[in-house]
Amino acid sequence: MNMKARTNAISWSFIAIAVIMICAFYFYPMIQALIMSFQSGTGTNLSFVGIDNYTRLFTDTTFKTTLSNTFLYLVIQVPLMIVLALFISVLLNDKNLKLKGFFRTAIFLPAVTSLVAYSVIFKYLFGTDGLINTMLMKLSLIAAPIQWITDPFWAKITIIIAITWRWTGYNMIFYLSALQNIDDSIYEAARIDGANSFTQFFKITVPLLKPIILFTSITSTIGTLQLFDEVMNITKGGPGNSTMTLSQYIYNLSFKYTPDFGYAATVSYAIVILIVIFSILQFKLAGDKNG
Amino acid sequence: MASLKRVFIYVFLSAAAVISIFPFLWMIVSSTNRSVDVTQGKLLPGPYLGENLSKVLDTVDLIPALLNSAKISITTTLLAMLIASLAGYGFEIFRSRVKDRIFSILLLSMMIPFAALMVPLYRMFGSISQTMPFIGIDTISSVILPTVTTAFLIFFFRQSTKMFPKDMLEAGRMDGLSELGVFFRIYVPTMKTTYAAAAIITFMSSWNNYLWPLVVLQSPEKRTIPLLISNLGSSYSPDYGVIMTVILIATLPTAIVFFLMQKHFVAGMTGSVK
Numbered sequence: 001m002n003m004k005a006r007t008n009a010i011s012w013s014f015i016a017i018a019v020i021m022i023c024a025f026y027f028y029p030m031i032q033a034l035i036m037s038f039q040s041g042t043g044t045n046l047s048f049v050g051i052d053n054y055t056r057l058f059t060d061t062t063f064k065t066t067l068s069n070t071f072l073y074l075v076i077q078v079p080l081m082i083v084l085a086l087f088i089s090v091l092l093n094d095k096n097l098k099l100k101g102f103f104r105t106a107i108f109l110p111a112v113t114s115l116v117a118y119s120v121i122f123k124y125l126f127g128t129d130g131l132i133n134t135m136l137m138k139l140s141l142i143a144a145p146i147q148w149i150t151d152p153f154w155a156k157i158t159i160i161i162a163i164t165w166r167w168t169g170y171n172m173i174f175y176l177s178a179l180q181n182i183d184d185s186i187y188e189a190a191r192i193d194g195a196n197s198f199t200q201f202f203k204i205t206v207p208l209l210k211p212i213i214l215f216t217s218i219t220s221t222i223g224t225l226q227l228f229d230e231v232m233n234i235t236k237g238g239p240g241n242s243t244m245t246l247s248q249y250i251y252n253l254s255f256k257y258t259p260d261f262g263y264a265a266t267v268s269y270a271i272v273i274l275i276v277i278f279s280i281l282q283f284k285l286a287g288d289k290n291g
Numbered sequence: 292m293a294s295l296k297r298v299f300i301y302v303f304l305s306a307a308a309v310i311s312i313f314p315f316l317w318m319i320v321s322s323t324n325r326s327v328d329v330t331q332g333k334l335l336p337g338p339y340l341g342e343n344l345s346k347v348l349d350t351v352d353l354i355p356a357l358l359n360s361a362k363i364s365i366t367t368t369l370l371a372m373l374i375a376s377l378a379g380y381g382f383e384i385f386r387s388r389v390k391d392r393i394f395s396i397l398l399l400s401m402m403i404p405f406a407a408l409m410v411p412l413y414r415m416f417g418s419i420s421q422t423m424p425f426i427g428i429d430t431i432s433s434v435i436l437p438t439v440t441t442a443f444l445i446f447f448f449r450q451s452t453k454m455f456p457k458d459m460l461e462a463g464r465m466d467g468l469s470e471l472g473v474f475f476r477i478y479v480p481t482m483k484t485t486y487a488a489a490a491i492i493t494f495m496s497s498w499n500n501y502l503w504p505l506v507v508l509q510s511p512e513k514r515t516i517p518l519l520i521s522n523l524g525s526s527y528s529p530d531y532g533v534i535m536t537v538i539l540i541a542t543l544p545t546a547i548v549f550f551l552m553q554k555h556f557v558a559g560m561t562g563s564v565k
Contacts, residue, residue: 015390021436022400028415097304103305118314222402254409271406
């Protein structure tokens with residue numbers, strides 16, 4: 001009996017540090033943020049204001065702009081990247097493909113670069129007198145330089161191009177490793193039945209990869225809802241607030257403008273709620289029974 | 292028809308590969324050119340790498356930033372391996388209903404966006420600063436502590452432990468090893484590849500971490516590499532040759548780690564979802 005209690009105590013000691021750390025640096029701060037979201041004031045002088053911060057969300061134009069920017073990135077970039085990554089991984093999974101290792105490494109390479117480093121490189125490449133404009137003009141594809149960074153519309157496109165460049169290879173790796181687990185005889189049988197590449201892709205590949213597509217779309221959605229490094233370093237959120245994301249708005253509210261920690265916490269709960277809603281939605285869309 | 296399809300596949304994949312590699316090539320080429328050449332769109336390597344390097348050493352605090360990043364990433368990686376593998380092992384080997392429940396609660400922390408944690412964490416470390424300044428704001432510890440334990444890594448180690456042959460542990464116990472002895476003498480040595488994969492992922496994300504260090508590290512001499520690059524990138528009269536040299540040097544450690552251990556890296560990424 002005594003021995004059993006001892007073993008039990010030892011078993012708890014294995015997980016104790018991790019549990020304490022996660023509670024201290026994830027769950028405790030989340031409770032703090034919840035309390036702060038009902039408070040207002042500058043710096044550390046906070047007092048309770050009820051749901052004022054939450055009603056302020058509905059009249060705050062910057063919040064609405066950052067929310068719609070974040071949605072735009074989400075709705076355009078995530079599907080674009082997932083389709084592209086799926087397409088590339090199906091091409092790469094071909095047994096007879098030569099240079100497979102080279103293609104795979106090259107396309108995966110962006111995924112190991114620092115977000116800040118690649119953002120700075122993209123900022124220069126896409127500058128008004130940057131290399132991309134120079135090349136496009138030399139090829140006579142455009143007559144005048146595109147304002148990739150300083151025009152509200154093009155700046156959003158630049159951000160979408162940048163994130164797609166960085167994360168397509170990352171997602172591709174997940175699909176490739178899942179594709180390797182699909183038995184070749186399934187495709188063999190489909191070919192005998194006269195199914196062409198498109199039918200094979202939509203009737204075999206996509207259904208079999210559904211769990212992994214769900215996984216990558218949830219992680220990409222969470223990532224996009226937290227987008228910060230790229231926007232901060234490519235456009236600084238500008239011109240105006242036209243590329244600013246929710247995360248950057250929280251950062252600005254806390255550390256750039258006169259600090260308003262209470263309202264910043266309220267905006268951060270908006271992201272939490274969005275993440276929960278989107279995750280549930282994606283699970284439902286995928287039919288969570290086998291996902 | 293079939294050969295046309297072949298051609299399309301190679302053209303498409305080559306285009307994707309070129310687009311993926313091009314920014315790296317441009318970075319490397321630009322680090323060997325003067326700023327003027329870079330702005331004029333020069334795409335061939337020049338003889339100015341040495342000059343750019345000495346300019347970097349004279350005008351940019353690169354060495355201190357590299358040291359800061361190295362201290363933070365190495366400490367984070369070592370601590371993370373210990374904490375997460377102990378927990379992953381504990382949750383799997385000493386399973387119980389309560390522990391399973393706790394494990395699923397820990398997993399919820401993966402849904403918490405860092406932007407939501409940043410403000411309360413900043414205030415937490417602000418108040419710690421008053422009593423224990425050595426782990427408060429603007430210290431290496433304040434960067435490491437909130438990022439060192441992740442539910443993802445615990446999950447990763449638990450998944451890998453599922454494959455571990457349990458009779459090896461029993462044999463160790465028979466030989467009179469304590470539970471910790473079994474863990475350190477039997478589990479750790481046999482799980483080398485799992486540790487390698489987990490360590491690479493942790494090292495890379497720590498080396499590249501930007502937002503939390505930006506919030507918590509305030510004095511210029513404490514800057515990490517991403518903070519330094521971000522700072523250079525936002526200057527109004529950038530010297531492109533110098534900045535590209537800095538980015539090149541800053542990218543080298545992760546590039547080397549990646550090329551040496553590409554297999555482990557991919558295994559680490561995908562292992563947890565299999």
